[in-house]
Amino acid sequence: AAEEGFDLEDVAGDVAAAGHGPLPVLAVVGRPNVGKSTLVNRIIGRREAVVEDRPGVTRDRVTYEAEWNGRRFKIVDTGGWEQDVLGIDASVAAQAEFAIEAADAVVLVVDATVGATDTDEAVVKLLRRAGKPVVLCANKVDGPSGEADAAMLWSLGVGEPYPVSSLHGRGTGDLLDAILEALPEAPAQVFGAGLGGPRRVALLGRPNVGKSSLLNKVAGEERVVVDKLAGTTRDPVDELIELGGKTWKFVDTAGIRRRVHLTEGADYYASLRTAAALEKAEVAVVLIDASETLSVQDTRIISMAVEAGRAVVIAYNKWDLLDEERRYYLEREIEQDLVQVQWAPRVNVSAQTGRHMEKLVPAIETALAGWETRVPTGRLNAFLGELVAAHPHPIRGGKQPRILFGTQAGTRPPRFVLFASGFLEAGYRRFIERRLREEFGFEGTPIQLSVRVRE
Ligand code: GDP
Numbered sequence: 001a002a003e004e005g006f007d008l009e010d011v012a013g014d015v016a017a018a019g020h021g022p023l024p025v026l027a028v029v030g031r032p033n034v035g036k037s038t039l040v041n042r043i044i045g046r047r048e049a050v051v052e053d054r055p056g057v058t059r060d061r062v063t064y065e066a067e068w069n070g071r072r073f074k075i076v077d078t079g080g081w082e083q084d085v086l087g088i089d090a091s092v093a094a095q096a097e098f099a100i101e102a103a104d105a106v107v108l109v110v111d112a113t114v115g116a117t118d119t120d121e122a123v124v125k126l127l128r129r130a131g132k133p134v135v136l137c138a139n140k141v142d143g144p145s146g147e148a149d150a151a152m153l154w155s156l157g158v159g160e161p162y163p164v165s166s167l168h169g170r171g172t173g174d175l176l177d178a179i180l181e182a183l184p185e186a187p188a189q190v191f192g193a194g195l196g197g198p199r200r201v202a203l204l205g206r207p208n209v210g211k212s213s214l215l216n217k218v219a220g221e222e223r224v225v226v227d228k229l230a231g232t233t234r235d236p237v238d239e240l241i242e243l244g245g246k247t248w249k250f251v252d253t254a255g256i257r258r259r260v261h262l263t264e265g266a267d268y269y270a271s272l273r274t275a276a277a278l279e280k281a282e283v284a285v286v287l288i289d290a291s292e293t294l295s296v297q298d299t300r301i302i303s304m305a306v307e308a309g310r311a312v313v314i315a316y317n318k319w320d321l322l323d324e325e326r327r328y329y330l331e332r333e334i335e336q337d338l339v340q341v342q343w344a345p346r347v348n349v350s351a352q353t354g355r356h357m358e359k360l361v362p363a364i365e366t367a368l369a370g371w372e373t374r375v376p377t378g379r380l381n382a383f384l385g386e387l388v389a390a391h392p393h394p395i396r397g398g399k400q401p402r403i404l405f406g407t408q409a410g411t412r413p414p415r416f417v418l419f420a421s422g423f424l425e426a427g428y429r430r431f432i433e434r435r436l437r438e439e440f441g442f443e444g445t446p447i448q449l450s451v452r453v454r455e
């Protein structure tokens with residue numbers, strides 16, 4: 001909602017929303033074709049282009065924001081991912097596992113016209129063991145005659161089946177009421193910053209970049225060995241680790257310690273895990289194998305962190321393996337492929353030798369500080385006034401859009417709202433962002449900039 005008439009109440013809303021911590025997370029699981037994506041689209045009001053995604057194509061984006069009766073939550077859509085990549089049972093099990101680890105409540109979607117299948121029952125078992133609240137959506141009940149089909153789903157043993165037609169909207173209100181009841185007011189595992197809890201760090205990176213090596217290094221060698229945990233726990237493991245005289249919470253480390261032996265669909269699984277860890281973290285440390293050419297997967301993970309609005313540190317690992325030539329090409333890759341995160345602090349480390357490990361904490365602290373920076377409105381407008389006077393927006397169609405004033409609507413990450421007399425071109429917005437960074441820092445944090453046009 002960037003270009004629209006402006007209204008001070010909107011700004012107040014933005015400010016209020018930004019003040020809240022992370023939102024509770026709802027996962028939608030179920031077999032292919034039961035209507036998960038249709039349901040998600042209905043709940044989020046089709047604001048997002050979920051339907052345009054081709055099935056089987058790994059999406060970067062898996063969470064959407066939704067609101068019902070004034071309460072906001074995140075919804076995780078696991079539909080559309082799986083068809084080509086995994087077999088049905090494996091994909092549904094992976095969704096369920098993801099839901100258990102990352103979500104505060106789960107909607108299990110069953111096609112009422114088909115009834116409960118063995119796969120549905122297997123998922124129920126997984127969910128029940130984890131003790132997460134489950135809301136049962138008996139989908140494709142398009143009219144009263146389908147109610148009987150829905151009632152059959154009591155047999156799944158997860159409580160009342162809510163008869164719903166995701167396609168037409170029938171019954172979705174009752175379902176959403178039940179969902180709100182199942183969701184906690186705020187996610188249990190999350191403590192806001194400033195409340196004295198440890199800062200939350202997600203260690204991310206594609207397989208084999210050295211995440212578990214790094215984790216073991218920073219946690220001390222005597223820590224749990226990967227295999228001991230393998231398969232024994234279904235819970236996310238957040239580990240408290242002392243570093244640089246402070247305690248940090250490394251979130252979702254079970255995913256790092258437990259080796260996931262899914263060759264098919266490993267990308268898909270890794271993306272889910274990355275999204276889950278980002279939900280819980282304040283800062284993402286993205287590990288890149290410096291000895292190898294930067295891959296699409298590396299940049300995708302960085303983009304996910306940026307899109308999630310988290311502080312970002314980029315750690316080039318395996319620095320011990322670099323020779324002069326590789327170092328030269330690495331610099332060029334960084335210039336070419338990582339321009340969009342030029343602002344992220346970089347550390348060049350070796351999890352093996354321990355090189356530069358002591359630089360990790362200062363980089364994380366820098367990024368978190370940037371993430372929380374607030375520019376007072378007066379200073380911001382003085383800066384904007386000078387900037388606009390020196391570099392006015394180019395004239396388009398005889399008109400020259402002007403920035404009237406701006407305000408920082410939120411932090412974590414910094415969010416700015418600019419009020420302008422006309423549409424501001426993307427190039428000009430990027431210019432403003434660049435200048436904001438030059439002026440105020442914001443190292444290690446994405447900046448969100450929206451423009452409200454006042455006609
Ligand atoms: P997903 O694979 O679980 O995400 O399922 P989709 O949302 O892609 O839906 C699969 C098919 O079922 C599509 O053709 C939908 O139009 C259809 N569908 C979804 N919900 C309903 C419903 O409530 N009623 C009917 N009749 N069809 C539905």
Ligand code: GDP
Nearest residue numbers: 207208209210211212213317318319350351352
């Ligand atoms: P993960 O899949 O990201 O958790 O990666 P691992 O920690 O399992 O590491 C993958 C491989 O890279 C292992 O063989 C590690 O020993 C090796 N490795 C990790 N960090 C370094 C490093 O800094 N230097 C070198 N030479 N090898 C490393």
